[in-house]
Amino acid sequence: xxxxxxxxxxxxxxxxxxxxxxxxxxxxxxxxxxxxxxxxxxxxxxxxxxxxxxxxxxxxxxxxxxxxxxxxxxxxxxxxxxxxxxxxxxxxxxxxxxxxxxxxxxxxxxxxxxxxxxxxxxxxxxxxxxxxxxxxxxxxxxxxxxxxxxxxxxxxxxxxxxxxxxxxxxxxxxxxxxxxxxxxxxxxxxxxxxxxxxxxxxxxxxxxxxxxxxxxxxxxxxxxxxxxxxxxxxxxxxxxxxxxxxxxxxxxxxxxxxxxxxxxxxxxxxxxxxxxxxxxxxxxxxxxxxxxxxxxxxxxxxxxxxxxxxxxxxxxxxxxxxxxxxxxxxxxxxxxxxxxxxxxxxxxxxxxxxxxxxxxxxxxxxxxxxxxxxxxxxxxxxxxxxxxxxxxxxxxxxxxxxxxxxxxxxxxxxxxxxxxxxxxxx
Amino acid sequence: xxxxxxxxxxxxxxxxxxxxxxxxxxxxxxxxxxxxxxxxxxxxxxxxxxxxxxxxxxxxxxxxxxxxxxxxxxxxxxxxxxxxxxxxxxxxxxxxxxxxxxxxxxxxxxxxxxxxxxxxxxxxxxxxxxxxxxxxxxxxxxxxxxxxxxxxxxxxxxxxxxxxxxxxxxxxxxxxxxxxxxxxxxxxxxxxxxxxxxxxxxxxxxxxxxxxxxxxxxxxxxxxxxxxxxxxxxxxxxxxxxxxxxxxxxxxxxxxxxxxxxxxxxxxxxxxxxxxxxxxxxxxxxxxxxxxxxxxxxxxxxxxxxxxxxxxxxxxxxxxxxxxxxxxxxxxxxxxxxxxxxxxxxxxxxxxxxxxxxxxxxxxxxxxxxxxxxxxxxxxxxxxxxxxxxxxxxxxxxxxxxxxxxxxxxxxxxxxxxxxxxxxxxxxxxxxxxxxxxxxxxxxxxxxxxxxxxxxxxxxxxxxxxxxxxxxxxxxxxxxxxxxxxxxxxxxxxxxxxxxxxxxxxxxxxxxxxxxxxxxxxxxxxxxxxxxxxxxxxxxxxxxxxxxxxxxxxx
Numbered sequence: 001x002x003x004x005x006x007x008x009x010x011x012x013x014x015x016x017x018x019x020x021x022x023x024x025x026x027x028x029x030x031x032x033x034x035x036x037x038x039x040x041x042x043x044x045x046x047x048x049x050x051x052x053x054x055x056x057x058x059x060x061x062x063x064x065x066x067x068x069x070x071x072x073x074x075x076x077x078x079x080x081x082x083x084x085x086x087x088x089x090x091x092x093x094x095x096x097x098x099x100x101x102x103x104x105x106x107x108x109x110x111x112x113x114x115x116x117x118x119x120x121x122x123x124x125x126x127x128x129x130x131x132x133x134x135x136x137x138x139x140x141x142x143x144x145x146x147x148x149x150x151x152x153x154x155x156x157x158x159x160x161x162x163x164x165x166x167x168x169x170x171x172x173x174x175x176x177x178x179x180x181x182x183x184x185x186x187x188x189x190x191x192x193x194x195x196x197x198x199x200x201x202x203x204x205x206x207x208x209x210x211x212x213x214x215x216x217x218x219x220x221x222x223x224x225x226x227x228x229x230x231x232x233x234x235x236x237x238x239x240x241x242x243x244x245x246x247x248x249x250x251x252x253x254x255x256x257x258x259x260x261x262x263x264x265x266x267x268x269x270x271x272x273x274x275x276x277x278x279x280x281x282x283x284x285x286x287x288x289x290x291x292x293x294x295x296x297x298x299x300x301x302x303x304x305x306x307x308x309x310x311x312x313x314x315x316x317x318x319x320x321x322x323x324x325x326x327x328x329x330x331x332x333x334x335x336x337x338x339x340x341x342x343x344x345x346x347x348x349x350x351x352x353x354x355x356x357x358x359x360x361x362x363x364x365x366x367x368x369x370x371x372x373x374x375x376x377x378x379x380x381x382x383x384x385x386x387x388x389x390x391x392x393x394x395x396x397x398x399x400x401x402x403x404x405x406x407x408x409x410x411x412x413x414x415x416x417x418x419x420x421x422x423x424x425x426x
Numbered sequence: 427x428x429x430x431x432x433x434x435x436x437x438x439x440x441x442x443x444x445x446x447x448x449x450x451x452x453x454x455x456x457x458x459x460x461x462x463x464x465x466x467x468x469x470x471x472x473x474x475x476x477x478x479x480x481x482x483x484x485x486x487x488x489x490x491x492x493x494x495x496x497x498x499x500x501x502x503x504x505x506x507x508x509x510x511x512x513x514x515x516x517x518x519x520x521x522x523x524x525x526x527x528x529x530x531x532x533x534x535x536x537x538x539x540x541x542x543x544x545x546x547x548x549x550x551x552x553x554x555x556x557x558x559x560x561x562x563x564x565x566x567x568x569x570x571x572x573x574x575x576x577x578x579x580x581x582x583x584x585x586x587x588x589x590x591x592x593x594x595x596x597x598x599x600x601x602x603x604x605x606x607x608x609x610x611x612x613x614x615x616x617x618x619x620x621x622x623x624x625x626x627x628x629x630x631x632x633x634x635x636x637x638x639x640x641x642x643x644x645x646x647x648x649x650x651x652x653x654x655x656x657x658x659x660x661x662x663x664x665x666x667x668x669x670x671x672x673x674x675x676x677x678x679x680x681x682x683x684x685x686x687x688x689x690x691x692x693x694x695x696x697x698x699x700x701x702x703x704x705x706x707x708x709x710x711x712x713x714x715x716x717x718x719x720x721x722x723x724x725x726x727x728x729x730x731x732x733x734x735x736x737x738x739x740x741x742x743x744x745x746x747x748x749x750x751x752x753x754x755x756x757x758x759x760x761x762x763x764x765x766x767x768x769x770x771x772x773x774x775x776x777x778x779x780x781x782x783x784x785x786x787x788x789x790x791x792x793x794x795x796x797x798x799x800x801x802x803x804x805x806x807x808x809x810x811x812x813x814x815x816x817x818x819x820x821x822x823x824x825x826x827x828x829x830x831x832x833x834x835x836x837x838x839x840x841x842x843x844x845x846x847x848x849x850x851x852x853x854x855x856x857x858x859x860x861x862x863x864x865x866x867x868x869x870x871x872x873x874x875x876x877x878x879x880x881x882x883x884x885x886x887x888x889x890x891x892x893x894x895x896x897x898x899x900x901x902x903x904x905x906x907x908x909x910x911x912x913x914x915x916x917x918x919x920x921x922x923x924x925x926x927x928x929x930x931x932x933x934x935x936x937x938x939x940x941x942x943x944x945x946x947x948x949x950x951x952x953x954x955x956x957x958x959x960x961x962x963x964x965x966x967x968x969x970x971x972x973x974x975x976x977x978x979x980x981x
Contacts, residue, residue, distance in 0.1 A: 012951040023954045092556060093965065103516050124499050128754040128768075130744075134949040135549075135761040139576075140619065161949060169576060169762070169947045170633060249621065280744065284621050286759060304497045305489075305526045305557045308504040308519030319510040319517045320525075322501050390552060390961075397491055397760045399552040400954055401961070414965070426513060 006030070008405075009037070016091065016384045016402055017047030017347055019292030019394025020134060020155050020162075029405050034385060041156035043293070047382075050349055052366045052408055054379040061373045066411065066419075069378050073342065073361045074423035076375070080340040082316060083107040086329040087344040089294040089351060091389030091402060094413030095302040098344060101421045107342070108314040109303060110329035112351055113296035118324050119257035120289045121300060121310050122266040129273040132252060132286035133395040134161070139168045141177060143248035145241070146199075147272060148183035148209050148265070149256035151290055152190035158290070159190040180241060182216070182233075183209050184259065202241070204231035206262040213268050216242060217275040245279055254288040292394030294347040295383075301392050333358055346380050346413045363416050366408075381410035427467050428453045429908070434472030434887060437854050438479065439863040440876030444855045450477070452883040455907035459879050470910075472887055475902060478858045479875050480539025480884030482865035485659075485689055485724050486806040488529055488566070489543045489557035491550045492736040492766035495756050496523040496807070500734060500770065502752070514920055522733045522770075522807045530562035531920075532813055534911050537886035537901040540923070541812075542869060543568035544608055544659060544689065545738045548575065549763040549950075551602035551957055558925065559968050563906055565874070565884075565923035569659050570602040571738055573609035573641045574616035576762040577943060583634040588647055595648040596932035597940070601956040603927050605870060605973065606656030607649050608689075610738040611663060612638035615765045618741040625741070627663055627673050627680070638663050639680060646684040652930040653975035655870025657685030657722065662694050665742045669698040671707030675714050683720050687868065690726025690805040691715075692787040700842055702778050706786045712793035715800070722868055723794065724801035727787035727818055729810035730775045736768045737808065743767020762947065773810070781839035785832070791822055792848040797859040801868065816898035822852040823894045870973050871926060883908035924971040925962050 007030040014023035018041075026038035027048060034048045057069035064072075077083055085102045088095060088111040102109045111117060123129060137144075144163055151158055163177060179191050179199035183206065191199040204212050208231025215230045219242035225235050245251050253272055257265065272287065279285035291297060300310040307313055309322035312329075321327075332338050333356045341360045343353035349367040353360050359375045362368070366379035383389035384402030389412075392399050431450040436443050451458050451466070487493045497504075504519035509528050511517040518525030520532060533541055541561075546554045546568040558566040572578050572595065581591060595607060613636060614625040620633050627639045646658040662677050664670035674694040678686070688694070697705035715721050732751070737743050740757050744767060747755040751772040759765045773780040787809070794800040802819070806812040821828045829846050840846070852860075866875020873882045885905040891897035900915030911919045937952065944952040962968045 012953050014954060020949070022949075023951050096560065100516070103511055121498065124495075124756065125501060126754060128499060128750075128756045130757045132759045133761045135763075135947070136619070136759045138949055139762055139947055167946065169580070250619070277747075280757075284619065300498060301494055301553070305494050306560060307517065308497050308508075308523070308525040308528075309501055310498055315511070315517060317510075319508040320504075320519060321508075322504075390556070392553075397547070397550050397553075397758070398950055399550075399556070400950065401552070401958075 010403065010405055014384065014400040014402060015044040015047060016295060016391040017293060018043045018155055019290055019297065020158055021391065021393040021400050022157055022161065023400050027405060032406055032408055034405060043154070043156060047347065048385065050367050052410070054366050055410065057376070057378040059376055066378065069376050070416065070419045071423050073376050074420045076340045076359060076361060077105040077420065078424050080105065082338055083340040083342065084110060084329045084332060084338045085342045085344065086110045087112045087351070087353065088299045088311065089296070089348065090344050090346040090413040091295060091383035091391050092298050092302055092399070093389055094344065094346060094383065094417065095298055096306070097414045097417035097421065099302060099306045101417050103315050104421055104424060106315045106318065108316065108327050108329065108332065109311050110327065111296055111299040111311045112345065113258065113294070114311055114328065116258035116291060117296055117300060119260060119266045119269055120291065122324065123270045123273055127270060127274060129287050130276050130280060132288055133397045134393070137162045137252050137288060138165050139170060140250040141252045142172065143178045143180070143244055143251040145180045145182060145251065145253045147213065147253060147255045148206065148268070149259040149290070150184045150187050151254065151256050152186060152188050154256060154258065154293060155290055156190065164194055178244065182212065202233045202237055204233050208232065209262065210268045212238070213271045217271050220245060220275050221278060245285060246283065248285065249283060251279070251285040252288050253285070254290055256290040258291060288395065290394055292392065294351065295391050297392040297394050297396050301396065330354060344413055346382055363413055366410055378416050379410060380413050380416055381408055383412070386410050387412040428458070428461055428465070429468040429470065430466040431470050431472050431477070431885070434475045434477035436477045436877060437858040438877040439855060439859040441878050450877060450885065452905065452908045455883055457877060457879055457881045457883050470903065476854060476888040476890050478886050479862040479877050480886050480904065480906065481537050481861040482869065482871070482875055483533070483538055483541040483803065483812060484801050484865045484869050485544045485803045486541045486812055487543060487545065487736050488541050488561060489526070490546055490554035492738070492768055493523060494553070494557065495766070495768045496734045496736045497525070499754065499756065499768065503732060503734070514917060520813065522811050526557050526560040527562060530564055531917055534563040534904055534906065535915060535917055536813070536815060536899065537888070537904050538564060539884035539904070539906050540565040540874060542566065542605070545610060546570050546602055546604060547738065547760060547764045548598055548602045549761040549955070552961065555603055555925065555957065555962060559962070559964055562920050562922055563911055565926060567605040567926035569606040569608035569656065570598050570604035571608050571610055571764050572598060572645060573612045574614065574764050576616065579613065579616060579631065579634040579636055582636045582640065582644060588644070588651070591644050592648045592651055593932045593936040595645065596652050596930040597936050599654065600929055600932065603925065603957050603962055605926050605928050606654060606659055607645060608659040608661065609641065609645055610661040610764070611665065611741055612641040614638065614663065614741045615738060618744070618765065619759050623741065623745070625663060627676055642677065642681060646681055646686055650684055653978045654928055654930055655973065655976050656868060657687045659687045659689055661689050661739065665693050665739055666746060668696050668704045670694050671697050671710060674711060678714050678718055678721050681720070685720050687722045689724050690803065690808065691723040692726045692728065692783060692790060692809070695786050695790065702838070704779055704782060706782060706789060706843055708786045708789035708793060712790055715794050722799045722801070724803040725787050725790055726803055726805035726809045728773050728780065728783045729804060729814045729817065730773045730780065730784070731810065732772045733807045733810055734768060734770045735808045736766070738764050738766050740765035740767045743769050775835050778836045778839045781836040782842055784835065785839065785843040785845045788821060788828065789843065789845050789848065792850045797856045798864045800860065801865055802860045816895045819857060819898045820893070820895035823857070825849060825851050870928065872974055922967045924969045926971050926973055928975060929972050930975060
């Protein structure tokens with residue numbers, strides 16, 4: 001731990017806390033105090049500025065050495081018949097260590113954001129999709145349709161960086177870009193253009209969204225609709241949107257699956273994705289699934305390349321066994337199927353494990369507090385603050401490097417999980 | 427510590443050795459001279475065995491965004507080939523889009539000691555290298571994809587001089603940690619974003635007014651002038667389109683003698699004759715390859731069964747998506763850099779088209795005279811998974827096996843091919859050229875693919891067996907950097923290979939314009955785009971090997 005009071009300024013720092021992973025942050029570090037000086041927002045400020053509290057691991061609330069905590073966790077996993085390694089909010093190397101440990105301890109891996117992620121992954125695995133990435137959006141979008149999501153809450157800088165940027169490299173008139181909300185209305189003004197042009201908003205209840213997107217797809221395909229209203233939206237307005245989509249040169253339809261919490265939202269996402277494929281018969285159109293906060297895009301990437309399958313994969317039988325329903329760790333915990341939970345959460349102190357009677361090991365960001373003290377708590381550093389690392393942006397094509405900004409002495413998730421793996425007998 | 431490999435029959439085409447019996451000495455991972463004092467620490471008896479350098483796959487999609495999409499979207503394909511953990515090996519899955527760990531183990535078990543990812547999107551280089559970093563035993567590396575990136579096309583539209591292009595190409599190679607440059611459907615991935623659906627060799631991208639031919643010339647010259655040993659790696663225009671033969675010939679003839687590697691040429695060798703309006707162009711293609719000594723090719727052989735096609739060629743993958751099997755696909759526009767398309771596919775032996783594709787690939791292998799200029803690939807996994815290489819080797823080495831297989835295929839396709847009349851059988855020496863010495867020379871690996879003193883001790887030992895599929899499926903021994911990693915076909919050690927790169931020099935002033943470009947248009951800073959050497963070394967398991975440039979190149 002450095003006691004130096006001399007401030008150090010870092011430029012072009014990437015944020016691992018939000019899915020768009022803005023990497024233009026200026027950060028000031030004095031000792032262990034971190035301040036976002038430029039380009040911060042509510043998500044990144046909380047992410048970078050949450051102070052360190054604990055440095056010492058605990059077993060049942062008593063301070064112990066790191067080695068004691070690691071050995072205790074290894075012993076729990078060695079005795080366990082059905083462990084879960086969950087949470088999985090960490091950087092790529094932390095995830096690599098988690099996968100190696102899961103393989104050895106025959107655990108099931110799951111992510112704290114799986115419910116949201118699977119609304120997309122199930123579509124990818126069933127019919128696929130046509131999607132684009134942030135830089136393409138920034139330079140090409142002429143019509144942005146935001147479906148079922150109030151995206152500025154979780155992605156505060158999305159519009160500033162991807163829609164109302166100063167210029168496009170293809171000489172597009174940025175002011176002419178159109179934004180349409182379908183479903184939820186925006187909670188703020190991020191989507192309003194610099195000249196004051198407000199987004200068009202077609203609101204409906206979440207429960208009506210499946211019907212609304214189905215009608216929109218039918219209209220894109222030239223089908224006649226008898227009804228005049230669907231979910232409170234005039235069919236004439238949807239017909240106009242369908243026409244806008246067909247006329248656009250590069251429309252982008254975006255959704256944040258985390259906000260689509262109604263049952264089987266994946267089927268609505270699938271309808272949108274099939275509509276996008278159909279639009280591409282004549283013009284260009286793409287989806288942009290927004291997600292990936294706290295490293296969740298890294299989870300399915302690392303899990304897929306190391307095992308072939310995304311999270312919700314069990315190693316209980318000695319090989320990867322993928323089941324997005326049976327291996328839902330929340331259900332497994334609620335059903336009493338888990339005898340040890342290892343909860344990995346190195347980004348956000350408020351993302352603690354679900355309450356349960358299951359013996360729990362938390363590999364968590366220093367500063368985390370618990371209603372229910374876990375059997376083992378090992379405070380770890382934050383990737384991109386306490387140690388270097390890499391995280392995937394929500395659009396998955398770009399992995400950004402994370403820098404070590406301070407010397408807190410906290411171990412990394414990789415260090416701790418690798419030590420636990422090493423401490424387990426072969 | 428000196429190990430003597432005694433009495434093997436050596437096939438080492440880099441030194442003109444064709445089945446001679448001699449001993450090999452290994453110390454510290456390298457092949458060395460016989461010790462003057464005759465002292466050795468260990469001996470492996472290779473009498474009666476066939477000895478070659480470790481095999482090198484110069485074109486295999488083993489790491490990066492598109493293959494990871496393929497993995498994620500194909501749980502049903504993995505399910506039939508899940509791999510259990512052992513004391514030595516991590517669990518995983520195999521077949522069309524294997525997990526990284528299983529891919530490394532299986533390559534090694536087949537006697538391969540290196541594989542090169544041919545399509546690293548510069549913006550996705552970090553992911554590609556992280557995946558390859560989790561691929562054990564084999565060495566790896568990759569070719570950075572240019573040609574549809576807006577930065578290059580802007581330079582060309584502005585008519586920048588060749589020197590400026592060379593600087594940009596060198597900068598990309600350095601900061602994506604690549605060993606070569608690939609171009610995929612030159613300019614076509616970009617044109618698709620502007621809603622163009624085809625782009626022939628002299629058609630212009632409608633925004634930049636630049637043609638594929640111009641892109642190929644600029645990049646082929648850059649690679650040559652920088653001294654990068656691997657020639658420009660070209661996935662041409664019109665992949666899979668009946669009648670693309672003419673464009674392919676024009677591409678090869680039109681490069682004005684510059685070194686150029688045409689990849690998965692099978693997919694670019696189609697005519698339009700016959701009732702099915704789909705015919706073999708292999709004879710004309712092979713004739714052109716034989717005549718143009720600046721051209722090298724790999725075949726991209728198809729073999730029958732389920733696989734997945736993963737390509738940077740968004741334009742052609744979207745066009746092919748109605749053939750998806752099972753019926754799902756992904757297309758992606760990526761970061762004003764490139765794109766990708768992932769389409770699962772099942773090649774059927776009773777399909778006229780698929781059967782003829784199989785024949786076209788084999789015709790090409792058999793009609794190209796010089797094994798130093800043709801390479802054994804299935805464009806893994808696009809034509810077939812890499813695990814089918816031993817089967818493919820048997821098809822090349824065993825005429826009766828080949829013709830027996832041929833006789834079971836779609837009858838009309840049999841009539842459309844004169845494969846049955848081709849008598850050539852590849853020899854062990856030919857196979858050693860194609861998969862070792864030639865591949866190392868082509869990729870630019872000075873210390874691999876041969877068994878001479880000073881070379882890396884990547885060595886594969888087989889039992890000679892007239893059934894070549896059996897022989898090449900299960901080597902007796904595989905040594906990786908001197909360590910025995912395979913014995914009797916089974917893995918006994920897990921090591922971690924190096925990453926091969928080249929580092930051509932560039933003028934640092936290239937970053938002035940690049941920084942402005944990233945700041946104005948991108949969503950990532952230039953400084954964060956660049957991959958450092960440390961990222962390859964990572965937690966100590968990885969390493970970098972910088973291969974020498976050709977004469978004239980500046981490091």
